Amino acid sequence: MHTRHPISENLDRLIACRACDLLLDRVIPPPGKVARCPRCHHVLLSNKRNVIDNTLAAAISTAILMVAAVLFPFIALEEAGLQRDASVMDAIGAFASGWSAPLTIAVAAFIVVIPVTRAVALIYALLPLRFGKAPANGAANSFRLAMALKPWSMAEIFIVGVAVALVKVTDLAAVSLGPSFWAFSALILVVVFENSTLCEWTIWRLLDPKKR
Amino acid sequence: MALAGPQETITAREAGLVSCDNCGTLAPLGSRRCARCRASLHSRRPNASQRVWAWLLAGIVCYIPANLYPMLLTSTFGKVSEGTIIGGAIELFEYGAWFVAVIVILASVVIPVAKFVVIAMLMLGIRHGSRLSAHRRMQLYEFTEFIGRWSMVDVFVVAILSALVQLGFIASINPGPAAVCFALSVVFTMLSAQSFDPRMIWDSLEEHPPRVRR
Numbered sequence: 001m002h003t004r005h006p007i008s009e010n011l012d013r014l015i016a017c018r019a020c021d022l023l024l025d026r027v028i029p030p031p032g033k034v035a036r037c038p039r040c041h042h043v044l045l046s047n048k049r050n051v052i053d054n055t056l057a058a059a060i061s062t063a064i065l066m067v068a069a070v071l072f073p074f075i076a077l078e079e080a081g082l083q084r085d086a087s088v089m090d091a092i093g094a095f096a097s098g099w100s101a102p103l104t105i106a107v108a109a110f111i112v113v114i115p116v117t118r119a120v121a122l123i124y125a126l127l128p129l130r131f132g133k134a135p136a137n138g139a140a141n142s143f144r145l146a147m148a149l150k151p152w153s154m155a156e157i158f159i160v161g162v163a164v165a166l167v168k169v170t171d172l173a174a175v176s177l178g179p180s181f182w183a184f185s186a187l188i189l190v191v192v193f194e195n196s197t198l199c200e201w202t203i204w205r206l207l208d209p210k211k212r
Numbered sequence: 213m214a215l216a217g218p219q220e221t222i223t224a225r226e227a228g229l230v231s232c233d234n235c236g237t238l239a240p241l242g243s244r245r246c247a248r249c250r251a252s253l254h255s256r257r258p259n260a261s262q263r264v265w266a267w268l269l270a271g272i273v274c275y276i277p278a279n280l281y282p283m284l285l286t287s288t289f290g291k292v293s294e295g296t297i298i299g300g301a302i303e304l305f306e307y308g309a310w311f312v313a314v315i316v317i318l319a320s321v322v323i324p325v326a327k328f329v330v331i332a333m334l335m336l337g338i339r340h341g342s343r344l345s346a347h348r349r350m351q352l353y354e355f356t357e358f359i360g361r362w363s364m365v366d367v368f369v370v371a372i373l374s375a376l377v378q379l380g381f382i383a384s385i386n387p388g389p390a391a392v393c394f395a396l397s398v399v400f401t402m403l404s405a406q407s408f409d410p411r412m413i414w415d416s417l418e419e420h421p422p423r424v425r426r
C-alpha cells in the first residue's frame with residue numbers, strides 16, 4: 001500500500017488513517033488479514049469473514065450469559081456455620097450504604113448495564129443485515145453507541161477482581177463458586193472473540209443503505 | 213510538508229479532506245456532518261489539549277485521597293481496622309499471596325501512575341518535541357488506552373469483599389472513602405486518554421522534526 005497525490009473524485013477509493021491522518025489508497029487486504037497504516041502501523045481495516053454473523057453471535061452470547069450471571073448465585077461463603085450466598089446484585093449493592101452509594105450505580109453500570117446495552121444495540125443494528133434486510137431506523141446511532149460504550153464495559157475486569165478477592169478471603173472462610181461466576185468467566189472469551197472479529201470500518205460500510 | 217520517509221506522504225487534512233472519526237468516511241474539509249453516519253466531523257478533536265489536561269488533573273487530584281484514605285474497613289470481633297491500598301498489598305505479600313499482591317500493586321499503583329506520566333509526557337512532547345520517536349509515542353498511547361481500564365480491578369475487589377464478608381460480629385468488610393476516589397481517578401484518566409488525539413503526535417513532527425540519534 002502506498003500513498004499517492006490527491007485528489008480522486010471518488011473519495012470512496014481513499015482512506016485516512018484514524019491515528020495519524022495519513023491519506024491512503026484503500027486496499028482491501030486478503031481474507032483474514034488486516035491492513036495497517038504504513039506510517040504509524042495503526043489498523044485501518046480488516047477483512048474478516050462473516051463479520052456480521054460473528055459480531056451478532058458475540059452480542060447474543062453476551063445477552064444470554066448476562067441473564068444467567070444476574071439470575072444465578074454468584075458465590076457462597078461459609079464460616080462457623082454461617083452461610084452467605086452472594087449474587088452479583090449483592091456485590092453491586094455492597095456500596096449502597098452510606099456516602100459511597102454513587103459507586104453502586106457505577107459498578108452496576110460497568111458490569112451489567114453497559115454490557116447488556118451494548119449487546120442489545122449491536123443486535124438491533126445488525127440483525128436486519130443478517131437477514132438481508134435494510135438497516136433498521138437508528139441502526140447507525142445504535143452501532144455508534146455500542147462502540148462508544150466499549151471501553152466502559154468491564155465484565156472481564158470484574159472477574160479478575162473476583163479472583164483477587166477470593167484469595168483474600170480463603171483463610172477467613174470456605175468459598176464455593178456458583179453458575180453466575182462461570183457465566184462471567186465465559187464472558188471473557190466472548191469479549192476476546194468480539195475483539196478479534198469486529199471490523200468497524202466494514203460494518204459501517206454494510207450499514208450504509210446507499211452502498212450495499 | 214513532506215515528512216522524511218520512504219515516500220512522500222500527505223494527510224487527509226493537507227489534501228483538503230476530513231475523515232469521520234466514527235465511520236472513517238472521507239468528506240471535503242469544512243463539512244459539518246458525515247454523510248454516512250451523521251456524526252459531526254472534525255479534522256482534529258476540538259480542544260483536545262485542554263480536555264486532556266483537565267481530565268488528567270482531575271484524575272491526579274482524586275488519586276491522592278485514594279491513597280491516603282482507607283479502601284477497606286474490616287471489622288473482626290468488633291475491632292475495626294482500616295486498610296489503605298498500599299497496606300492491603302503489603303498484607304498480601306506477608307500472607308504469601310505474592311502473585312495477587314503483584315496484581316493489586318499493578319492495578320492500583322503502577323498503572324495509574326504510569327498513565328499520568330505517559331499522558332503528560334505525550335502532551336509535552338507535542339508542544340516541545342520529544343526524544344522519543346513518533347512511533348514509540350504512538351505505542352505508548354495505544355498501550356495507555358488499552359491498559360487504563362484494568363485499574364478498575366481494585367474497585368471490584370472492594371465490591372466483592374464487601375458483599376462476601378458480612379458475617380456479622382465475626383467479620384465484616386465495608387468500602388472506605390478511598391474506593392470512591394480511586395474509581396473517580398480511573399474514570400477521569402480514561403476520559404483524559406480518550407480525549408487525546410494521536411494525530412497531534414504526527415502533526416507536531418512538522419514543528420519538531422524527529423531528532424536523529426545514532
Ligand SMILES: [Zn+2]
Pocket residue numbers: 017018019020021022037038039040041042
Ligand atoms: Zn497512521
Ligand SMILES: [Zn+2]
Pocket residue numbers: 232233234235236237246247248249250251
Ligand atoms: Zn461517519
